[in-house]
Amino acid sequence: ENILEAEPIVYRQIVVPHQSGKEYCTDAGLVVPSISYELHKKLLAIAEKHGLSLERRLEMAGVCASQMALTLLGGPNRLNPKNVHQRPTVALLCGPHVQGAQGISCGRHLANHEVHVILFLPNFVKMLESITNELTLFGKTDGKQVSSVKDLPDSPVDLVINCLDCHENAFLRDQPWYRAAVDWANQNRAPVLSIDPPVSAREQAVDAKWSLSLGLPLPLAESAGRVYLCDIGIPRQVFHEVGISYHSPFGCKFVIPLHSA
Amino acid sequence: ENILEAEPIVYRQIVVPHQSGKEYCTDAGLVVPSISYELHKKLLAIAEKHGLSLERRLEMAGVCASQMALTLLGGPNRLNPKNVHQRPTVALLCGPHVQGAQGISCGRHLANHEVHVILFLPNFVKMLESITNELTLFGKTDGKQVSSVKDLPDSPVDLVINCLDCHENAFLRDQPWYRAAVDWANQNRAPVLSIDPPVSAREQAVDAKWSLSLGLPLPLAESAGRVYLCDIGIPRQVFHEVGISYHSPFGCKFVIPLHSA
Numbered sequence: 001e002n003i004l005e006a007e008p009i010v011y012r013q014i015v016v017p018h019q020s021g022k023e024y025c026t027d028a029g030l031v032v033p034s035i036s037y038e039l040h041k042k043l044l045a046i047a048e049k050h051g052l053s054l055e056r057r058l059e060m061a062g063v064c065a066s067q068m069a070l071t072l073l074g075g076p077n078r079l080n081p082k083n084v085h086q087r088p089t090v091a092l093l094c095g096p097h098v099q100g101a102q103g104i105s106c107g108r109h110l111a112n113h114e115v116h117v118i119l120f121l122p123n124f125v126k127m128l129e130s131i132t133n134e135l136t137l138f139g140k141t142d143g144k145q146v147s148s149v150k151d152l153p154d155s156p157v158d159l160v161i162n163c164l165d166c167h168e169n170a171f172l173r174d175q176p177w178y179r180a181a182v183d184w185a186n187q188n189r190a191p192v193l194s195i196d197p198p199v200s201a202r203e204q205a206v207d208a209k210w211s212l213s214l215g216l217p218l219p220l221a222e223s224a225g226r227v228y229l230c231d232i233g234i235p236r237q238v239f240h241e242v243g244i245s246y247h248s249p250f251g252c253k254f255v256i257p258l259h260s261a
Numbered sequence: 262e263n264i265l266e267a268e269p270i271v272y273r274q275i276v277v278p279h280q281s282g283k284e285y286c287t288d289a290g291l292v293v294p295s296i297s298y299e300l301h302k303k304l305l306a307i308a309e310k311h312g313l314s315l316e317r318r319l320e321m322a323g324v325c326a327s328q329m330a331l332t333l334l335g336g337p338n339r340l341n342p343k344n345v346h347q348r349p350t351v352a353l354l355c356g357p358h359v360q361g362a363q364g365i366s367c368g369r370h371l372a373n374h375e376v377h378v379i380l381f382l383p384n385f386v387k388m389l390e391s392i393t394n395e396l397t398l399f400g401k402t403d404g405k406q407v408s409s410v411k412d413l414p415d416s417p418v419d420l421v422i423n424c425l426d427c428h429e430n431a432f433l434r435d436q437p438w439y440r441a442a443v444d445w446a447n448q449n450r451a452p453v454l455s456i457d458p459p460v461s462a463r464e465q466a467v468d469a470k471w472s473l474s475l476g477l478p479l480p481l482a483e484s485a486g487r488v489y490l491c492d493i494g495i496p497r498q499v500f501h502e503v504g505i506s507y508h509s510p511f512g513c514k515f516v517i518p519l520h521s522a
Binding site: 011013028029030050051052053055056059060063064067070071073075076078079080081108109111112113114133136137138140141142231233234235236237238247248250251252253254 | 272274289290291311312313314316317320321324325328331332334336337339340341342369370372373374375394397398399401402403492494495496497498499508509511512513514515
């Protein structure tokens, strides 16, 4: 009667309101449900209210996305002092929105790690403040910024990072710079990593090999490729405030692969 | 005459003004010179001027320090869903300064990863704004905050993180809360990680097993233990502005071990 039984592992440690549909699971078999864009937006807004400012989130998303990109580029085999003349090249395609700012933050961290980064951002008279701040910092790296697709490389790069889309203004897709950037990405034969891609009713304009979702995943389309999840530092009680019962699925990692459940 | 010779690897890729003394090297043999506290302070001030705000730095230092701590705690072997009832315990000792704020940020990320964190911070009527902000966010985790050493655990914890010291106000060391926290740490038999420890003329009050320096190392005493270096996202041209010729020693990592050269 003294037998100690191991308590069963709870695989469903995250429970969301209005269990909407698509579910993912981690390598360890933990269920990670997707949430709607509206709930995701509310989660970030509550986090900001408690002090997890956009600036902090940009820094953290940039660090974690760059850690993922550095792994995709070959990790220590590719980035070591013996390979200084074979620095990988990344083309970073950004639109004029928070998703673009996240991309620029990622690009700065990549450039800080001696990756050759070419940032495409269309010219606008007035930019979001978060974009301007990220650009100032990016400008202190050896990364290059271009505003015309003509100045992007003709030959294949090592990785394309796609931050052209945002979750709200779908009309951006009709603009000439957007079409040009999409055509360039589809012609270049490099694999594509999308950061924080939207749920799209239409197909993604650029098919991704990998997509990185932030905090909790949206129900992404097949064209998002393999889905990864990034910890953006939201504490458990913030999830609770929007009705999500939450335990971290990350273990000791900050970026984990998700599988369709 | 068509022989391609590999260019020699430049091991000294970081050159600082007034080469002061202590030098470290990375696993790959790159030389990482130490800099004085005054130059380190100037480096951070210039970085802030370009938009790498204290808030961003706190977030980044917190993420990277927590990644190091998670590895020290056993990484995936310790933090997986099967071990949910054996969560590691970390005692985080913080003083009322920026080094303390860095520690609280680290503590939040550890608590977000289901580590049992007990934060010791002495009570003060007026706190630094950066401390207050970090505390608000930490308060949304399941981490516990205490202001008396009496409320720290009697039994050994898995890791002590020491953020009691700052670089300037050495007089803090004479305060009763400081002495009490140091005595507690020295009585508890847990290994100690110091984050951003100062160069000390006196011996460290708490001997560290590991120390984490930010950006570039200070010339640390033996009692700092094994020195690690953390990338805090400073772009190359910011190093140049303070007279440091710089190439990243990090490769694809954000935290690397340093060895006495």
